[in-house]
Amino acid sequence: MSQSPAHASDDEALASSSGPPCIALDAFGSDQCPGPEVDGAVAAAKAGIHVILVGDRTKIEAELSRHAGWDGLPVAIHHASEVITMEDSPAKAVRSRPDASMPVCFDLVRKGQAHAALSAGNSGAMLACGLFKYKRIKGVDRPALVTSLPTREGWVSLLDVGANVDCRPVNLVQFAVMGAVYAGFKHGVATPRVGLLSNGSEQTKGTELTRTVHGLLAEATLEGLEYVGYVEGTDTMSGEVDVVVTDGFTGNVALKIAEATGRLIGHWLKGALRGGPRRALGGLILRPAFAELRQRLDPEAYGAAPLLGVDGLAFICHGGSSGFAIATALEFATRSVDEALTPRITKALAVHADLLAAAKRAEPARS
């Protein structure tokens, strides 16, 4: 397998089950690939993180050559001849192109040569890779993509944001359990407050799906999380809940509407500072304040979305990720290996086995 030329580190030597965590990074995922991936890998490696860049060796080396002294860093290359694009049909692409950079990342994890897979590419294909290569954790029907949105003082973890558009009650119950583990892990919340996204806070609101899930969660004995009932869109970022659970269609819309609103306000704010010299002066004085605000609004700063519910670590970055975003994601992936994110989720699901069994028996929601 090792096709490394003399100056590239050997990925087999880099990663071993006893050594430090090593992340398999799909170098051909992002919109501007492989530039951001290589920049991110180098930046992370300088901080001691071990990375295997997966993809076309020649192109990766060309990018790496722009970074003086990279060959002294814990960065390796693993050649993969093909790529999966944003336009590809996920499951078909993963099946027909086993040598593409994305599925090869998962293979490296399966073989014990890496400990987590990371890509800024096609999220549907990432889901397919997770299902085909890692398999599901016992008790999980469908994995979920989770991301964290800012609140006034902290964060709220939202799931599913796109892995499953048509959900059954058992899926949302599993999302609640997994989301709570994630909020505890990512943001250090002791007993996460979990809400169910709805169109109103009254119990009569919601769809057949949400009402079924509400009944299950409200009556269950929960460990390590508190179910607080329905939350409206308005309350999602108020700081009153740590986790918001919804189906992947609604969650994806919610996430993207929040992004769109942030962008729109940023655009208006810029425009408001262009109304003459007085405003330009104000803008100049407030430049540091606006820079802070921009950073808070930047979806990239929110890092990688892990795929929860598969038996292995996989992280999906924004297609428009910068090198900085990739480096941040690599750092988070490393922490997830070190602090055993997957085993924690497996354990929480086992603890709630009775609830999950009841949820599986619950009538699927008709719409």
Added chain:
Amino acid sequence: MSQSPAHASDDEALASSSGPPCIALDAFGSDQCPGPEVDGAVAAAKAGIHVILVGDRTKIEAELSRHAGWDGLPVAIHHASEVITMEDSPAKAVRSRPDASMPVCFDLVRKGQAHAALSAGNSGAMLACGLFKYKRIKGVDRPALVTSLPTREGWVSLLDVGANVDCRPVNLVQFAVMGAVYAGFKHGVATPRVGLLSNGSEQTKGTELTRTVHGLLAEATLEGLEYVGYVEGTDTMSGEVDVVVTDGFTGNVALKIAEATGRLIGHWLKGALRGGPRRALGGLILRPAFAELRQRLDPEAYGAAPLLGVDGLAFICHGGSSGFAIATALEFATRSVDEALTPRITKALAVHADLLAAAKRAEPARS
């Protein structure tokens, strides 16, 4: 019916089918009722709009007495002894309390004593009143609530934002036709571009429901609107579409997430100006710019959401509406009477009768 004391105008005299449009305003809808309703009615009446305040006569008169000279304005009182609250179960409340201020507004329209009903109260009860009292327009399965969100340079009309959580294909097709009429009416768009909200722009994305609707709209011959396909949350406020169609669950979440994001950014912006004297100075200089921004972000400024698809005019305001918001809504309701919003919708639905019949035959989406 007239129980007016000497100083209150007579609502029968105020409204007649040949006279100017007259709006029946539920005085007991908003969170702070009846203050904002009375303030709004007086402000609108000063601009020549005819209003009947519906609700407890004594309480309305007490509020009106704070406005010197109100009895010279085109404002009348129609007594209604009961109220419907936000906590009430909509259909049950409307059936069991026929004398509540909200349903009485619809009765006044039915009897020809007013031309539109307006309330800042329980939106589910407004929907129930619309269905029970006005009935549906021919060809309409379920009415929809529509609201407009700001874009970079203009507006986008979003529907349904809460009337129907569980939708079938025919509902979304009707929303597309009605939404286009509304965007033309409200924002003067000649041939509105209509998009279908989804979790991705590719045709393979979406739910069974959206894929069915996409197939119907993409193949139909449409008049007065252009169907542009799937739009993601990110594109909703980009200005590339004039109408975004979705089910009432997703639409409600989308609307409230946009509001929540706006509020969160406003909160951060305030905080950013509190970091010492330099920032305070910048904030002072930019006060007019921030005031402009606040106005753009203010959901109240976006006015009343009409209930489309019932055979009569009904407008729902935000529960937290101020007098200014109520006055703006009264003005818009009056224009809707003058410029025949309901007949325009009836006509557009008739023009698309074949499409609606095909949509009715389409398989309901399973989830």
